[in-house]
Amino acid sequence: MTKLATSRRLQLAVAALSAVLMISACGDDSESSSPEGDFSGPPPANSAVAVSEQQIDDAIDRVPELAEGIMSKTKIPGLAVAVVRGGDVAFAEGFGVREVGKNSKVDADTVFQIASLSKSVGATVIAEQVGKGVVQWDTPVRQNLPSFTMSDPWISDHVTIADMYTHRSGLPLHAGDILEDLGYGQQEILSKLAQEPIEAADFRVHDAYTNFGITAAAESVSTAAGTDWATLSQNSLYGPLGMTNTSSRFADYMAHTDRAIPHTLVGDKYQPKFQRDPDAQTPAGGVSSTVNDLAKWMNLVLAGGVHNGQPLVEKEPLVAAFTSESAHGPGQDTSFRSGTSGYGVNVSTTSSGRVINSHSGAFNMGAATNYVMIPSLNVGIVALSNAGPIGAVEALTAEFVDLVQYGKITRDWVAGYAQLTAEPAEGELAGKQRPADAAPPGPLPRYAGTYANPYWGEATVAPMPDGNLQLIIGPDRVRYTLTPWSGDTWTFIPTGEMPNPGTVSQATFNGSTVVLEYFDDNGLGTFTKS
Secondary structure, eight states: OOOOOHHHHHHHHIIIIISSOOGGGOGGGBOOOSOTTOOOSSOOOOOSBOOOHHHHHHHHHTHHHHHHHHHHHHOOSEEEEEEEETTEEEEEEEEEBSSTTSOOBOOTTOBEEOTTHHHHHHHHHHHHHHHHTSOOTTOBHHHHOTTOOOSSHHHHHHOBHHHHHTTOSSOOTTTTHHHHHTTOOHHHHHHHGGGSOOOGGGTTTSOOOOHHHHHHHHHHHHHHHTSOHHHHHIIIIIHHHTOTTOBSOHHHHHHOSSBOOOBEEETTEEEOOOOOOOGGGHHHHOOEEOHHHHHHHHHHHHTTTEETTEESSOHHHHHHHTSOOEEEESOSSTTSOOEEEOSSSEEEEOTTSOEEEEEEEEETTTEEEEEEEEGGGTEEEEEEESBOOSSHHHHHHHHHHHHHHHSSOOSOHHHHHHHHHOOOOOSTTTTOOOOTTOOOOOOHHHHOEEEEOTTTOOEEEEEOTTSOEEEEETTTTEEEEEEEEETTEEEEOOOSSSSOTTOOEEEEEETTEEEEGGGOTTSOOEEEEO
């Protein structure tokens, strides 16, 4: 079973669709900005499509219309949007409610969980430390975090902060994320990464989205700085920049009264069903913030690290983070440019000839976020929502970027992103009916017992009065009901942040072992009865 989870799909979508606009949008507005006959020096920075100040003004004026349109089309509960331009906040407003069923309006100071936008914000924290000489982007992770180990000894010694922030460490996709779902803490998860299989040929060649790879790199930086990551982020970025409602601690998010509550789609209605605690991977997904605060951060980045006329982050390491370092590979099809990655940042070139920076964030449990910055125009937009990822925030920012560059919306972004973010059910038996000629299961006591696994820990299987089995696993003692399928094969429905709706997993017993399909992506899902 392949778990290409929502967060990674959204990064690909932003890199290959929203942030990499198709050439067809240029139309009759295309013009060459190259000076005729002057070929000395570097090529000009001017883009192929001219953008007037009035066109940017008009795009900003239409943001309320765009936001209300997205709310109407998608029915998400709440949304906040901010736009920056030329160092100022040109727009900041909330739409909808913080929680369905309550009269709690979203405003520009409503605190949202920003999920993987944390990666770009965290890269800014590290750039500040690089500027101070505490670390370099190419500092090996183990230099300051010697306890961190990977299954390949050479890669363990050589993998750098930059490798982790471009997802090119060799770790498999989403390594460690399901451990977090089971209740393991940060240090336990980082230590278990040593058991993850690594393809040496993938190191610094292929990217695989890994929240805990980024977490390991950030922990290495904070250790070098002599503090924890949340404190380092507060002292080096949030405090000096005046981001008074931003934190890398889950408890701080929960303490806010003006807080957006996560919602998931149940049937055709959004409900506040779950609450995600992302502290275990806080550098990768644990920041909470507001659009007013993130506007300050975008202005800092667009100003090359300068705040109030003084350098808060040195320009060179900051630019390194927001510059192309590796390619994601081809886009969605051959009509798209390839997306590229900086350090926790997507970097692309639009059809107008402009570089843009972007990133999405998503919690299946109820958050979706996105920002896009166009450095050459000194313009940026951020959108935060309290609903699970359906592409709503990406569609909004894409519509705005279209209006800025072309003066019109070039396509139906809502429909496009709805298709890209629709997650298929996982598991070989997903969507299938139990066969009519299914073999009966064996006696329930045959399956009962305690099963050991070096990666996932202990799992307990116990008979239930209704003829099913109960599987209990992880520090949080997560419970799954195993129902008979055929013979010694049983099924269960995985829960937590990672599984897509409709996912079904097999539990296949064979003597003293059981293989749990959902936990077996990398061959680590065999449990042995002790």
